[in-house]
Amino acid sequence: MPATNLDPHLPVVHVRPPRQWINDPNGLSFHNGYYQVFFQYNPYGSNHANMHWGHFRSRDLVHWERLPIALTPSPDGEDADGCFSGNAVTVDGQLVAFYSANREDRWWQPIASAVSDDGGISWHKRPGLLIPHPPVGTTMYRDPYVWRQGDRWRMLVGAALEDGQGGALLYESADAEDWTYQGQFLSRANEPVLGGSQTGTGWECPQYAYVGERGMLIISAWDHDTGPIGTVVYPGTEVDGKFIAEPPSALDYGPDFYAPALLPAPGGSDPVRWLLWGWCPEARDAEWTQEAGWAGLLSTPRELTFAEDGTLHQRPAQELLALHGRQLLHSKDAAEDGQPVDLGEISRSADITVSLGPLGSLPGGLRLVTSDDGDQYLDIHIDPLARQVVVDRDHASRNPKARGGTYRMPCPDAVPGGTVNLRIVIDHSVAEVFLDSGHALTLRFYPTGDDPWRLQARPPQAGRLTFSTEAWELRPLEYKDVDLQ
Numbered sequence: 001m002p003a004t005n006l007d008p009h010l011p012v013v014h015v016r017p018p019r020q021w022i023n024d025p026n027g028l029s030f031h032n033g034y035y036q037v038f039f040q041y042n043p044y045g046s047n048h049a050n051m052h053w054g055h056f057r058s059r060d061l062v063h064w065e066r067l068p069i070a071l072t073p074s075p076d077g078e079d080a081d082g083c084f085s086g087n088a089v090t091v092d093g094q095l096v097a098f099y100s101a102n103r104e105d106r107w108w109q110p111i112a113s114a115v116s117d118d119g120g121i122s123w124h125k126r127p128g129l130l131i132p133h134p135p136v137g138t139t140m141y142r143d144p145y146v147w148r149q150g151d152r153w154r155m156l157v158g159a160a161l162e163d164g165q166g167g168a169l170l171y172e173s174a175d176a177e178d179w180t181y182q183g184q185f186l187s188r189a190n191e192p193v194l195g196g197s198q199t200g201t202g203w204e205c206p207q208y209a210y211v212g213e214r215g216m217l218i219i220s221a222w223d224h225d226t227g228p229i230g231t232v233v234y235p236g237t238e239v240d241g242k243f244i245a246e247p248p249s250a251l252d253y254g255p256d257f258y259a260p261a262l263l264p265a266p267g268g269s270d271p272v273r274w275l276l277w278g279w280c281p282e283a284r285d286a287e288w289t290q291e292a293g294w295a296g297l298l299s300t301p302r303e304l305t306f307a308e309d310g311t312l313h314q315r316p317a318q319e320l321l322a323l324h325g326r327q328l329l330h331s332k333d334a335a336e337d338g339q340p341v342d343l344g345e346i347s348r349s350a351d352i353t354v355s356l357g358p359l360g361s362l363p364g365g366l367r368l369v370t371s372d373d374g375d376q377y378l379d380i381h382i383d384p385l386a387r388q389v390v391v392d393r394d395h396a397s398r399n400p401k402a403r404g405g406t407y408r409m410p411c412p413d414a415v416p417g418g419t420v421n422l423r424i425v426i427d428h429s430v431a432e433v434f435l436d437s438g439h440a441l442t443l444r445f446y447p448t449g450d451d452p453w454r455l456q457a458r459p460p461q462a463g464r465l466t467f468s469t470e471a472w473e474l475r476p477l478e479y480k481d482v483d484l485q
Contacts, residue, residue: 007292007293007294008348008428008447008450009292009428009429009446010292010294010428010429011297011349011427011428011429011430012349012427012428012474012475012476012477013300013320013323013349013425013427013474013475013476013477014280014297014298014299014300014427014430015037015039015056015064015277015297015298015477016039016294016296016297016298017041017054017066017294018294019046019293019294020041020042020043020044020045020046020293020294020295021041021042021045021046021047021048021049021294021295021296022039022040022041022042022054022279022295022296022297022298023039023040023048023259023279023281023296024039024040024085024205024258024259024261024279025037025038025039025259025260025261025277025278025279025298026038026039026040026053026085026086026087026088026097026099026261027053027055027070027086027087027088027097027099028087028088028261028262028263028275028277029087029088029089029090029095029263030263030264030265030266031088031090031095031119031120032095032119033059034057034058034059034119034120035057035058035059035061035263035265035275036055036057036088036095036120037055037056037057037058037263037277037298038053038054038055038070038071038088038097039053039054039055039279039298040052040053040054040084040085040279041053041054041069043069046289046290046292046293046294046295047286047289047290047295050073050082051073051082051083051084051102052069052070052071052072052073052083053069053070053071053083053097053099054069054070055067055068055069055070055120056479057119057120057482060319060322061301061317061319062319062322062323062477062478063477063478063480064477064478064479064480065479065480065481065482066479066480066481066482067120067121067482068121068122068484070097070114070116070120070123071083071097071099071114071123071125073102074125077101078101078103078110078112078128078129079099079101079102079103079112080102080103081102081103081104082102083099083100083101083102083112084099084100084101084102084109084142084143085099085100085142085143085204085205085259086098086099086100086111086143086144086145086146087144087145087146087261088120089146089147089148089153089176091176094115094116094117095115095116095119095120096113096114096115096116096176097113097114097115097116097123098111098112098113098130098144098146098155099111099112099113099114099144100112100142100143100144101129107139107140108133108134108138108140108141108142109141109142109143110129110130110131110132110133110134110141111129111130111131111144111155111157111179112125112126112129112130113125113126113130113177114126121482121484126177130177130179131157131171131179134157134159134169135169135181137161137162137163138159138160138161138162138167138169139160139161139162139202139224140158140159140160140202140222140224141157141158141159141160141169142157142158142204143157143158143204143205143206144156144157145157145205145206145207145208145261145262146176147208147264149210151174152172152173152174153172153173153174153175153176154170154171154172154173155170155171155172155173155179156168156169156170156171156185156206156207156208157169157171157206158202158203158204158205158206158219158220159202159203160201160202160203160222160224161187163189164189164190164201165187165188165189165190165201166187166188166190166199166200166201166202166203166219166221166222167184167185167186167187167188167203168184168185168186168187168203168206168217168219168243169181169183169184169185170182170183170184170185170241182241183241183242184242185206185217185241185242185243186217186234186242186243186245188234188245188248191248193221193230193232193248193249193250194249194250194410195249195250195253195408195409195410196408197221197229197230197232197250198221198223198229198230199219199221199232199248200221200222200223200229200232201222201223201224202221202222202223202224203219203220203221203222204219204220204221204222204228204259205218205219205220205259205260205261206218206219207219207260207261207262207276208262209262209264209274209304209312210238211271211272211306213237213238214235214237214306214310215235215236215237215238215243216233216234216235216236216304216306216312217233217234217236217243217245218231218232218233218234218251218260218262218276219231219232219233219234220232220258220259220260228258228259230250230251230252230257230258231250231251231252231257231258231259231260231278232248232249232250232251233248233249233250233251233312234246234248235310235311235312246310249311250409251312251314251440252278252314252440252441252442253407253408253409253410253439253440253441254391254407254409254433254440254441254442254443255283255403255405255407255443256280256281256283256430256442256443256444257278257279257280257299257440257442258278258279258281259278259279260276260277260278260279260299261276261277261278262274262275262276262304263275263276263277263301273303274303274304274305275301275302275303275304275317276301276302276303276304276314277298277299277300277301277302278298278299278442279296279297279298279299280296280297280298280299280430280442280444281295281296281444282295282296282444283402283403283443283444283445283446284399284401284402284403284444284446285401287401288399288401288402297430299430299432299442300316300317300320300425300432301316301317301319301320302314302315302316302317302440303315303316303317303318305438307438311438312438313437313438314434314438314439314440315423315434315438316351316423316425316432316434320351320425320474321351323351323474323475323476323477324351324472324473324474324475325472325473325474325475326472326473327470327471327472327473328344328345328346328347328350328471328472328473329343329344329346329352329455329469329470329471330469330470331343331344331467331468331469332466332467332468332469333457333466333467334459334464334465334466334467335364335457335458335459335464335465335467336459336463336464336465337459337460337461337462337463337464338458338459338460338461338462339459340367340456340457340458340459341456341457341459341467342454342455342456343454343455343456343457343467343469344454344455345452345453345454346368346426346453346454346455346471347453347473347474348426348427348428348453349426349427349428349473349474349476350425350426350471350472350473350474351423351424351425351471351472351474352422352423352424352425352426352455352469352470352471353421353422353423353424353469353470353471354366354421354422354424354467354468354469354470355419355420355421355422355467355468355469356382356419356420356421356422356465356466356467357417357418357419357420357465357466358416358417358418358419358466359382359384359414359415359416359417359418359419359420359465360384360416360460360462360463360464360465361384361385361416361463362384362460362461362462362463363381363382363383363384363390363460364381364382364457364458364459364460364463364465365379365380365381365382365389365390365457365458366379366380366381366422366424366455366456366457366458367379367380367455367456367458368380368426368431368453368454368455368456369453369454369455369456370396370447370449370451370453371398371447371449371451372451372452375395375398376395376396376397376398376447376448376449377395377396378391378392378393378395378396378431378445379391379392379395379458380392380422380424380433381458382411382414382420383408383414384414384415384416384418386408386414387410387411387412387414387415388408388409388410388411388414389408389409389411389414389420389422389433389435389439389441390406390407390408391406391407391408391431391433391441391443392405392406392407393405393406393443393445394406396445396446396447397445397446397447397448398448398449399446399448402445402446403444405443407441407443409433409435409439409440409441410437410439411435411437411439412437413435413436413437420435420436421435421436422434422435423435425474427474429444429445429446430442430443430444430445431443431444431445455469455471457469
């Protein structure tokens with residue numbers, strides 16, 4: 001069944017088409033004055049199949065134009081079974097896409113390319129393959145990421161290696177057409193990541209951000225048996241074509257954020273402004289998704305900055321403020337001894353900022369209540385002893401087809417006597433939680449019914465919790481079809 005705009009779980013401030021399947025953001029670039037956002041897209045259904053590149057563009061990240069499908073599989077061609085993930089860059093005024101050419105009769109996805117002379121409206125594929133075969137010793141190979149650095153073009157390709165390590169493989173080129181393999185940029189055996197995740201036995205969608213000598217390698221951790229695991233960032237520095245990595249950490253601590261992609265945009269006073277989108281997959285069973293007629297969405301765009309301590313900080317892009325509508329909440333109060341305080345009604349798409357503290361030693365926080373009887377809710381609370389933010393969606397939907405689970409992310413400010421500042425972007429079926437420390441946690445949730453939503457402060461069972469809250473309704477993104485005449 002096709003989705004309609006009446007679907008209560010369809011987002012309004014997260015980029016996606018009105019129906020059908022999407023996954024990885026692809027081809028993120030700033031070209032001819034537009035933010036160009038491509039994505040994996042099945043135009044024929046709400047399942048993962050028939051992979052094309054869908055395409056939107058925007059001058060301001062608020063007003064969007066729907067463009068024709070950019071890349072379509074060629075019957076009997078090298079990409080007959082899908083134009084899989086990659087990126088796009090500007091080369092001599094042209095927009096050039098690099099992508100994974102999928103065929104079911106081979107285990108690897110060689111690198112192909114396509115060119116647009118009109119700002120991404122129409123495309124022609126280059127003949128043949130840029131990189132037809134992977135290096136010896138690989139067991140998975142896909143997802144090119146290309147960038148210009150100095151006088152050369154560089155490319156990372158995600159890989160799994162025969163020895164069980166995940167890897168990002170480095171290529172270089174003078175003209176972005178003839179590529180030479182330089183070796184492993186970084187490879188690592190599967191290892192734990194703070195927050196309970198792992199780095200996997202294969203790396204998908206490698207991305208590289210850098211400021212000066214400092215770099216950040218972002219990978220999507222993958223396992224041969226179970227598939228996607230999560231997103232990981234390795235900070236470090238490059239020395240002679242090798243990335244000298246420091247210990248990894250999670251890029252996002254939630255269960256529903258994968259395959260993030262970078263967009264280096266003009267930065268004003270800074271050399272570059274690093275933006276990032278991720279794929280937020282569904283957290284409900286396939287039957288419900290098929291009934292809805294759509295699946296997947298892109299996260300809100302995030303600004304990435306390099307902190308003085310070498311860590312990567314994330315926050316919603318400043319353009320989100322342009323979507324603020326009426327102010328929903330503005331309050332400062334306190335709650336005590338386990339007695340909740342109702343803060344007021346909230347819209348299904350909202351930007352919420354909350355300051356909680358001073359904290360005691362017991363957990364306390366917020367509850368997003370989505371039913372009149374209070375039995376359906378999403379909990380976000382602070383655990384000062386563990387120094388964590390905890391998000392619990394076990395009661396977020398009455399429909400058993402929705403996934404539950406409790407998820408945690410580090411919160412350096414969560415200490416007895418401290419104050420924690422949260423920013424929470426909710427949009428119908430997705431919540432993105434951000435901390436001042438730069439940490440982020442993303443998850444999907446599926447409230448049922450038409451009851452109004454409201455926010456509560458939930459103090460610890462013994463003790464006092466002071467809170468300061470502001471919330472704004474978020475107006476929908478604006479879309480139009482591009483005029484091709």
